[in-house]
Amino acid sequence: MKIYQNSSEPIYKQIAAQLREEILTGKLRGGDPLPSIRGLAQDLKISVITTMKAYEELSEEGLVTASKGKGYFVNAQDQRMLVEQHMRQVEKNLTDAIHSARIAGIGLEEVENTLEMLWEIDEE
Amino acid sequence: MNNRITLSKAMKLYNGRSMPELILKMSLLSMGVYALMLAFIFLIGLAGGDDSVTVRSEMAGSLMADSFFMISAGLINIIMAQMTYEKHMPGGKFFRTVKGGFDTYKKASTAICISRVAIAAIITAFASLLHISGIVPMKYGIVTTVTVFVLVLVAMCICNFLSMRLSSTVSFFFALIIYFVIGIAAVIILEVTGGTPGIVQLVPAVTTAVLLPVSHNMLMKVYKEKRWN
Amino acid sequence: MENAVVINGLTKEYKDFKLGELNTAIPRGFATALIGANGAGKTTLIDILCGVTGRTSGETVYFGDMTDIDSDALRNRIGYCSAANYFPLDWKLTTIADSMEIGFDNFDRAKFGLLCKRFKVGEKTGKKSKSLVKMSDGNRMRTYLAAVLARDTDLLVLDEPGSSLDPLARDMLCDMFREYLSERDGERTILFSTHNIADMEFATDYAIFMAEGRIVEQGFVEDLKQKYILVHGDAEYAEKARPFMLSQSGGRSGFEGIALAENAEMLSAFDTAIETPTLQQLSIGILRKAEEDE
Structure with a gap:
C-alpha cells in the first residue's frame, strides 16, 4: 500500500x-x-x-x-454489484477520455478507432 | 504494604547497591580517608627529620590521630545523610512510582540509617584496633573512638529532628554546623575529663539508643505527609 | 469506547498554580498526546496519574475498576518515565536493570538489552557501559525509554519523550509507540506530553490540549481535523474574517488561522483558501485561542 x-x-x-x-x-x-x-x-x-x-x-x-x-x-461481494462498480469505473475513465478528445478537437470516429486498436493490443 | 522487598533490596533499588555492598564500600572509604590523613602527617613528620618512633610518640601525645578519626567518621556519616531522594533530584520521580511506594522509600531510608551506624561502628573498631596494636596511637585511645561513635549518633538524632522542619538543602547546611559543633564538643569532653570514661559517654549512648529509631520513624512520618508527594 | 483512565474532578493546588478541575478520559487502545505550552500543567497531571505527586481532590479510575495508585497491582501495569533525571546520574545500564527488577514485577532484563541495542545506547566500545552522567541528553532519554519499554505494561505514560531526541530517534519512538499498541491489539494505551507535536503527529490518535491548568479542547485527531479548518486569506479581508475565525495571525500580505468547519462557507466569501489542518497547525490555533481568552 x-x-x-x-x-x-x-x-x-x-x-x-x-x-x-x-x-x-x-x-x-x-x-x-x-x-x-x-x-x-x-x-x-x-x-x-x-x-x-x-x-x-x-x-x-x-x-x-x-x-x-x-x-x-x-464481505462477500454481490456479482451484479461488482459488475456495476466496474461499469461505473469504465464510464468515469471514458468520460475523461471524451473530455481530452473534445479539448483536442478529435472526433468520435477517431476515438472509436483508437479504442478498438487499444482493445486489441491489450488482448494480445 | 509490600513485604517482599527487604531492607537490603530496597536499598539496591534506590541506590544501585545492596546494604552489605554499601556498608563495605563506605567503610573502606572511611578507613581510607583516615589512613590517608595519617600517612600524610606521618610523611610530613619524617620529612621534618624525625624518625618514625618520635613521630608516633608525638601523635600519641597530641589529639592528632583522635581528630583525624573524628573527621573521617563524621565525613562519611554526613555524606550519607544526603541520600534523601527528593522528588526533584535525579531518580526522585522514578522512586515514587515503584512497587511499595512510600513503604519502599521507608525501607531504603531505614537501610541507610542502619548502614550509617554500622559504618561508624566499623571505622570505630578499625581505629581502636590501630590504637591497641600500637600502629597508630591516639591520645585518649578507646575513649576517643567510643566518644566519637556515640556523638556521631547524637548528631544523627539532632539532624533527624531538624529535617522534620527544614528542606533538604537547609538541613544539609545545618548538619554541617551540627557536625562541626559536635566535633568541638568531643574535643572538649575528652580534654576536660582527661580521657576518663563516665557519665558524659553513658548518657548520650543510652539516649541515642532510644532516640535514633524514634526520631527516624518520626522523620519518616513527617516526610510522608509533607514531602513524599 | 472503553477508557484506560477516567479522571473525575481532579485538582491540584500549589501556591502559584492550580490544576483543574479536570474531568476527562484517556481512550484505551490509542496514543493520546497532552499538548500545551510550558507551565500548562501537563507534567503535574502526568505526575498525579502515575503516583509521583499527590492530588488536592478528585478521583482517577484506571482500567475500569482500579483507583488506588499506591497499590502494587496498578503500579505494575503503568510504565512511567520522565524526560529529565529519571534515574540517578551515577547509574549504568546494569544498575538500572538491577533497580527496575526490584521495583517492578514485569521488567524483562533481556528485552532491556535488546532495546538498548536498538536505541544504540551502551556497549559501543565493548567496554563497561557508561554511567548516565557521561551520556548526552538524547542518549539518556533513549536509555530511559528502553528501561520503561522493557516492562510488560498496559499503560505507558511518558513526559516529554521526544523533546531531547534527534529526528531519527523520534521516528524510532513513533515506531515503538505503534509497536507497543499493536502488540496487544486494542488493550494497551499510551499517554505522552509534548510541546512540539509536529514530529509525533503520525503517532497520535487522541489529543488533549491544555492551557493554564485546564483542558481547552480534546478529541480524536481525525474528528478534530473535521471540526476545524485551516484558513489562509489576503490581508485586506483579515478584519472581516476575524469574527468567523477561532484564532488568526498574519502580517501585511495575508493572514492564517483556524476556524470551525461550519464557518467554511462564510469564510470562502472572503476569497480565502481552506484546507484540512495538520495537528501541528491545529495545536497552534487552539493554544493561541486559549492564550487570547486568558
Whole structure:
C-alpha cells in the first residue's frame, strides 16, 4: 500500500481507496480478514485512528464488517454489484477520455478507432 | 504494604547497591580517608627529620590521630545523610512510582540509617584496633573512638529532628554546623575529663539508643505527609 | 469506547498554580498526546496519574475498576518515565536493570538489552557501559525509554519523550509507540506530553490540549481535523474574517488561522483558501485561542 503523507487527500481516504480497489477487483475475497488496525498503522507509520477511520468508511459502504474482538472481514461481494462498480469505473475513465478528445478537437470516429486498436493490443 | 522487598533490596533499588555492598564500600572509604590523613602527617613528620618512633610518640601525645578519626567518621556519616531522594533530584520521580511506594522509600531510608551506624561502628573498631596494636596511637585511645561513635549518633538524632522542619538543602547546611559543633564538643569532653570514661559517654549512648529509631520513624512520618508527594 | 483512565474532578493546588478541575478520559487502545505550552500543567497531571505527586481532590479510575495508585497491582501495569533525571546520574545500564527488577514485577532484563541495542545506547566500545552522567541528553532519554519499554505494561505514560531526541530517534519512538499498541491489539494505551507535536503527529490518535491548568479542547485527531479548518486569506479581508475565525495571525500580505468547519462557507466569501489542518497547525490555533481568552 502506498500513502502520500503530504497529499491534500486525507490519509484515511487513501487507505480506504486502495482497500476498496483490492476488494472490488477481487484481490481481497469475501471472508478475507483485513490487516489488524494497529498492525497496519505500524506498517504504514501512521496513527491508529487514521487506519480505524479508513476501515469505518469501508464498513459504512458495506464492503467490510467488523467482528468484535477479531477485527474486520471482507464481505462477500454481490456479482451484479461488482459488475456495476466496474461499469461505473469504465464510464468515469471514458468520460475523461471524451473530455481530452473534445479539448483536442478529435472526433468520435477517431476515438472509436483508437479504442478498438487499444482493445486489441491489450488482448494480445 | 509490600513485604517482599527487604531492607537490603530496597536499598539496591534506590541506590544501585545492596546494604552489605554499601556498608563495605563506605567503610573502606572511611578507613581510607583516615589512613590517608595519617600517612600524610606521618610523611610530613619524617620529612621534618624525625624518625618514625618520635613521630608516633608525638601523635600519641597530641589529639592528632583522635581528630583525624573524628573527621573521617563524621565525613562519611554526613555524606550519607544526603541520600534523601527528593522528588526533584535525579531518580526522585522514578522512586515514587515503584512497587511499595512510600513503604519502599521507608525501607531504603531505614537501610541507610542502619548502614550509617554500622559504618561508624566499623571505622570505630578499625581505629581502636590501630590504637591497641600500637600502629597508630591516639591520645585518649578507646575513649576517643567510643566518644566519637556515640556523638556521631547524637548528631544523627539532632539532624533527624531538624529535617522534620527544614528542606533538604537547609538541613544539609545545618548538619554541617551540627557536625562541626559536635566535633568541638568531643574535643572538649575528652580534654576536660582527661580521657576518663563516665557519665558524659553513658548518657548520650543510652539516649541515642532510644532516640535514633524514634526520631527516624518520626522523620519518616513527617516526610510522608509533607514531602513524599 | 472503553477508557484506560477516567479522571473525575481532579485538582491540584500549589501556591502559584492550580490544576483543574479536570474531568476527562484517556481512550484505551490509542496514543493520546497532552499538548500545551510550558507551565500548562501537563507534567503535574502526568505526575498525579502515575503516583509521583499527590492530588488536592478528585478521583482517577484506571482500567475500569482500579483507583488506588499506591497499590502494587496498578503500579505494575503503568510504565512511567520522565524526560529529565529519571534515574540517578551515577547509574549504568546494569544498575538500572538491577533497580527496575526490584521495583517492578514485569521488567524483562533481556528485552532491556535488546532495546538498548536498538536505541544504540551502551556497549559501543565493548567496554563497561557508561554511567548516565557521561551520556548526552538524547542518549539518556533513549536509555530511559528502553528501561520503561522493557516492562510488560498496559499503560505507558511518558513526559516529554521526544523533546531531547534527534529526528531519527523520534521516528524510532513513533515506531515503538505503534509497536507497543499493536502488540496487544486494542488493550494497551499510551499517554505522552509534548510541546512540539509536529514530529509525533503520525503517532497520535487522541489529543488533549491544555492551557493554564485546564483542558481547552480534546478529541480524536481525525474528528478534530473535521471540526476545524485551516484558513489562509489576503490581508485586506483579515478584519472581516476575524469574527468567523477561532484564532488568526498574519502580517501585511495575508493572514492564517483556524476556524470551525461550519464557518467554511462564510469564510470562502472572503476569497480565502481552506484546507484540512495538520495537528501541528491545529495545536497552534487552539493554544493561541486559549492564550487570547486568558
